Amino acid sequence: MSGFSFQHRRDLDIFLNINHFKMSWDKGHCAEMTMVCLTDFEEYAKQHLSKTTWEYYAAGADECCTRDDNLLAYKRxxxxxxxxxxxxxxxxxxxxxxxxxxxxVGIAPTAFHCLAWHEGELATARxxxxxxxxxxxxxxxxxxVEEICAAAPNGYRWFQLYLYRDRKLSEQIVHRVEGLGYKALVLTVDVPYTGKRRDDFRNQFKLPPHLKVKNFDGMFQQQAGSQEVYGTPANTLDPSISWKDVCWLKSLTQLPIIIKGILTKEDAELAVEHGVQGIIVSNHGGRQLDGVPATIDCLPEIVDTVQGRVEVYMDGGIRTGSDVLKAIALGAKCVFIGxxxxxxxAYKGEEGVREVLQILHDEFRLSMALSGCRNVAEINRSLIQFSKL
Structure with a gap:
């Protein structure tokens, strides 16, 4: 759906009507299915999303080695x-x-939820x-951000932030989310440039005309015919971002700052020295630099480095409750799924996301019980053995 352009308003209307009918039809029929594990949701999404949309979400960088190792690492x-x-x-x-x-378990920052379900991030927030x-x-x-808050006014939310060449754009959105009651800023630091996701190049991925990056609606001055990258004008992200920008961000807001995209003990130490309140160990779902370690393999050295001075979280590869248990045992305070x-x-909107979270919750509780952990505080590294395979 995201790969073709509309020549006339009539084409757009037809597309929207068909898409609405498809979602309604799917909602009625998917109710008959029994979803047992997260793999069931994956198979459903692969079958029901358009090829371009599915490949956008599934894509890893280059040969997808890191994307795949995020999963395989848990099996070791x-x-x-x-x-x-x-x-x-x-x-x-x-x-x-x-x-x-x-x-x-929380929800990691992922883009363009309206490609998967017509209510998009509103359903996720609820x-x-x-x-x-x-x-x-x-x-x-x-x-x-305003629509998300209105949809789930009592939800606990953090906001994921990029820094742009025009710092006023980033500054404005920081003030917006702080005023709306977001509880932390998650600064993504592993994208000075966007990784090469081959399927997106092959598909010439772009948002369909009826969707926008709503947080920046009307804020970018884009000339007609200029190149667009993932819903915003090309070359808007600032590749010069450095540790001094963390200090600049701290000067703007009272919100806690969490750094997302750290994979080494050296950068974890620098993050602590720069006064952040949290670290998300992340390789961007394998979508940036291919060939870096799986996040679960990076986690122990970062936890050992920070020594409890800041909270450490993790994303990447979580598919079962036992995966969650392993990450918590290795020192993650919380994990996030993308x-x-x-x-x-894609399966059933808000209800589908709730089912995914409920399955993970039930599996995590069962894994805890079968491992002899009565509460989260009892989960520790003594539970872990690394396979020699």
């Missing part, structure tokens, strides 16, 4: 369960930045609010 980790520990009661609750959430978790809304949302939330949207 074994669990060492403890037994006879009275598992009649268990508690999955935890806190992030002092706020309690129902279990240590689902996350309903299960009492954390939603990191993306700069590249197809709904505005693609699985999109699959849930």
């Amino acid at each position: 980790i074994r669990l060492r369960p403890r037994i006879l520990r009275d598992m009649s009661v268990s508690d999955t609750r935890t806190t992030v930045l002092g706020t309690e959430i129902s279990f240590p 689902a996350t609010e309903a299960v009492n978790s954390c939603y990191i809304s993306s700069t590249y949302s197809t709904c505005s 693609r699985p939330a999109i699959w849930g949207l």
